[in-house]
Amino acid sequence: MDKPATLNEHKYAELTIGNVHVTNGVLLAPMEDVTDLPFRVICKRMGADIVYTEFISSDGLVRDARRSIEKLRLAEEEHPVSIQIFGGDLDIMKEAAVVAESSGPDFIDINCGCWVRNVVARNAGAALLKDPPLMASMTKAIVDSVALPVTVKTRLGWDSSSIIIEDVAARLEQAGASAITVHCRTRDMGHSGNADWSWIPKIKRAVQIPVILNGDVTSAEEVLNAFRETGCDAVMIGRAAVGNPFIFREARHMLAHGTQAPDPTFEEKIRTCLDHLRLQLSQKQERRAVLEFRKFYAGYLRGLYCASAVKQDVQQYESFAQVEDRLEAYIEFLHSHQLQDDVA
Numbered sequence: 318m319d320k321p322a323t324l325n326e327h328k329y330a331e332l333t334i335g336n337v338h339v340t341n342g343v344l345l346a347p348m349e350d351v352t353d354l355p356f357r358v359i360c361k362r363m364g365a366d367i368v369y370t371e372f373i374s375s376d377g378l379v380r381d382a383r384r385s386i387e388k389l390r391l392a393e394e395e396h397p398v399s400i401q402i403f404g405g406d407l408d409i410m411k412e413a414a415v416v417a418e419s420s421g422p423d424f425i426d427i428n429c430g431c432w433v434r435n436v437v438a439r440n441a442g443a444a445l446l447k448d449p450p451l452m453a454s455m456t457k458a459i460v461d462s463v464a465l466p467v468t469v470k471t472r473l474g475w476d477s478s479s480i481i482i483e484d485v486a487a488r489l490e491q492a493g494a495s496a497i498t499v500h501c502r503t504r505d506m507g508h509s510g511n512a513d514w515s516w517i518p519k520i521k522r523a524v525q526i527p528v529i530l531n532g533d534v535t536s537a538e539e540v541l542n543a544f545r546e547t548g549c550d551a552v553m554i555g556r557a558a559v560g561n562p563f564i565f566r567e568a569r570h571m572l573a574h575g576t577q578a579p580d581p582t583f584e585e586k587i588r589t590c591l592d593h594l595r596l597q598l599s600q601k602q603e604r605r606a607v608l609e610f611r612k613f614y615a616g617y618l619r620g621l622y623c624a625s626a627v628k629q630d631v632q633q634y635e636s637f638a639q640v641e642d643r644l645e646a647y648i649e650f651l652h653s654h655q656l657q658d659d660v661a
């Protein structure tokens with residue numbers, strides 16, 4: 318008779334970054350205005366192995382700007398966690414890395430992949446893909462300035478005619494980077510088109526440091542495929558986790574057993590949504606917390622019976638009590654209709 322699968326029998330990858338060691342690592346991607354402390358904690362509770370802050374402006378950190386400094390706050394339970402910084406000025410980035418280090422992350426990540434115009438215009442983010450020697454010297458300068466490991470998150474290249482990721486990866490390894498995360502698109506693509514994972518095995522051949530795959534991983538099955546098809550050292554998930562932190566639990570289950578985990582029930586989805594919002598309230602003033610939370614409802618309520626009216630209502634509320642009342646009533650409604658989750 319077949320033995321049930323165990324995690325050891327399905328060891329697809331080991332990832333080590335400094336003191337952080339994870340097997341079959343599934344990581345939460347840095348996302349501006351999304352991966353704040355409450356969301357990172359929720360994803361960690363659901364099984365994310367490593368979480369990242371949203372990118373933080375090096376200028377803001379060095380100027381001691383309140384909004385940037387606020388983003389450095391970490392919770393004990395979210396470790397291992399990385400703080401990501403961005404900027405185009407080498408000296409400011411060095412200084413910012415030292416400020417970030419003092420918040421106690423497990424490593425520092427440098428953003429060399431952000432495609433948006435106002436970041437690129439400051440020679441930061443993906444603009445560094447136009448100058449690989451500068452990307453490498455910035456990385457080396459930061460590696461030399463902090464005691465923590467330093468990693469880099471980047472893209473394949475600037476555009477389809479300049480896919481330089483193998484060369485970039487080799488330069489970053491030489492500069493002392495402890496790992497590289499590759500969003501498998503070019504800067505020109507933004508978020509359009511498909512991520513091309515076929516570059517990952519080529520990057521793996523070019524360097525010894527861990528290579529983390531990112532881009533278009535939207536289900537537990539795709540996490541498994543990513544490990545199997547590319548030999549990556551870990552998988553990073555962004556958009557598919559927004560309002561769906563369950564994806565980390567599902568991925569763990571899939572990697573350990575090769576089968577789909579049971580879906581979260583409607584009640585678990587809604588209660589997790591409320592727990593997440595409560596965590597927001599513990600960090601921010603109520604109105605701001607409730608308004609900033611609006612981006613998460615679509616994910617938490619996706620696929621639930623009669624959810625669109627509920628979504629419309631909660632999108633308009635400005636107090637927690639209103640949201641809580643509406644969602645508790647919704648749970649009652651779903652129970653009273655004795656809806657099975659597969660019907661909901």
Ligand SMILES: Cc1cc2nc3c(=O)[nH]c(=O)nc-3n(C[C@H](O)[C@H](O)[C@H](O)COP(=O)(O)O)c2cc1C
Nearest residue numbers: 346347348349371372470500532533534554555556
């Ligand atoms: C709303 C949003 C904000 C993002 N902010 C950041 C960021 O701060 N730093 C970063 O390196 N990438 C950022 N990204 C890119 C993601 O980390 C990730 O590379 C990209 O979404 C592709 O992964 P996915 O297909 O799993 O979403 C952001 C993406 C989104 C959608």
